[in-house]
Amino acid sequence: MNAPTTAARRALAALALAGVLALTGCSGSxxxxxxxxxxxxxxxxxxxxxxxxxxxxxxxxxxxxxxxxxxxxxDRSFIVRTATLTVEAKDVPDALAESRTLVEAAGGYVGDESTSLDDEGREHSRVTLRVPPGGYDRVLGDLAGLGRLLERKVNAEDVTSxxxxxxxxxxxxxxxxxxxxxxxxxxxxxxxxxxxxxxxxxxxxxxxxxxxxxxxxxxxxGMATVTLVLTEPDPSAAPKKADGFWASVGDALGGGWHALLVTLRVLLIALAAALPFAVLALLGVLIFRLLGRRRGGPAAPAPVTAPAPVTAPATAPEQPRP
Known part of the structure; x- marks a missing residue:
């Protein structure tokens, strides 16, 4: 039992020594x-x-x-986060100032910013905000609360590879x-x-x-990118009407008042349109009368005097007969 074991150990040692020599030769070459x-x-x-x-x-x-x-x-993944929010705000400058405050409080900063007016005079502002990943979700919620949220797009791209x-x-x-x-x-x-x-x-x-x-x-x-678009509401959009009896009464009263104003407006417009013609007509009448007085009318006929009545000569009164 001891002899085969010893032989096997010697064979293994010889193989290990040969492997070391081979590795050394390769590295040297x-x-x-x-x-x-x-x-x-x-x-x-x-x-x-x-x-x-x-x-x-x-x-x-x-x-x-x-x-x-x-x-x-x-030890962690690398994700590029981007978002686009479109918010309708009554006061765009105030909403823009509040968005700057929210981002700076979260440890971010404001990038590009642009403001313009459309054909109807409404103000539109577009601003790029850089937000740390830790406060990304909270800032998105706060920005959506600046007014009425019209559109929201969020994207996350894993770039770890x-x-x-x-x-x-x-x-x-x-x-x-x-x-x-x-x-x-x-x-x-x-x-x-x-x-x-x-x-x-x-x-x-x-x-x-x-x-x-x-x-x-x-x-x-390292910083998420949020594009915020602020716009003023459309003044032509009709507000939602409330239901109920008093609401109906109020709508009827408002409709009657509106009809009265429209009628008065139409009358005033008609009078304003007819006023120049009335003035011209009045001037024509005055001129015609003035010219008639200057020319004078036809000579009035002389008054005819009646002849004096013929009276009989006075006679002596008759004497009464005796």
Whole structure:
């Protein structure tokens, strides 16, 4: 029993020793190839340029290798939140000032803002608000309470995979820039330095573009974007009528009063329209009378005097006869 066990232990030890030697040989051969490639790139400019261009795929392969070994898992998700609210407010400037107060109290800030008037004279304001994710839902509720909510659109986009991908690419690109700089420090020929400087500029530009993309993702996920549209109510919209007896009486009284006002208005308009013609007619009558008085009428006939009556001569009274 002891003899086979001892033999098995010796066989296992021999296999382990062979594996260690094989790993050591592989690592030694890799290190030798890298050092010879570096020396050759410094010695020959054309070969250095070819190696520099071929280094990007190797970096990508290294990055994919790192992902295959284990993609970094973030402790939280990255979500881009956007919302659009359309609110009808009686006083748009007051509602706009209150929205600024609500956002600043939540730790956010006000972005772009624009105000305009439509053809009917109603005021419209559009403002972009940046809100922290912690107070996002509460601020949306407060903004909807500024007036009558007409429209609400909310969107949430998960960009965690983009954040992980950009961080991995930035890490690989930084390592690539460091390797090119090490080659520049070891270069001795001017042509090699010029070639490596061009390659370094290209990789540095790619790194800056990735860092800008990372900053944009950080800003979008760090603050939610809320677009608030405030508008005044339409004055032509008829208010909702209340039901009930007194409401009907009030509606009838209001309708009668409105009819009376309309009638008086029509009469006043008719009188105003006829007034110029009445004035002209009155002036014509006055002128006609004035001209008639100046010309005078036909001569009146002389009065006819009746002749005096003929009287008989006076006679003596008769004497009474005796």
């Amino acid at each position: 890799d290190g030798g190839s890298l050092s010879s490639a570096d020396d050759k790139s410094v010695a020959e400019p054309a070969q250095a340029q070819a190696d520099g261009k071929a280094e990007a795929p190797s970096d990508a392969a290294g990055a994919s290798g790192e992902k295959s070994k284990g993609t970094p898992v973030l 983009q954040v992980v991908d950009v961080e991995s690419r930035i890490k690989s690109q930084r390592a690539s820039v460091v390797r090119v700089r090490e080659l520049m420090d070891r270069a001795t020929k001017l042509s090699d330095v010029v070639t490596l400087e061009g390659e370094l500029s290209t990789r540095q530009a790619d790194l800056e573009a990735l860092e800008a993309q990372q900053a944009s993702l950080k800003e979008r996920t």
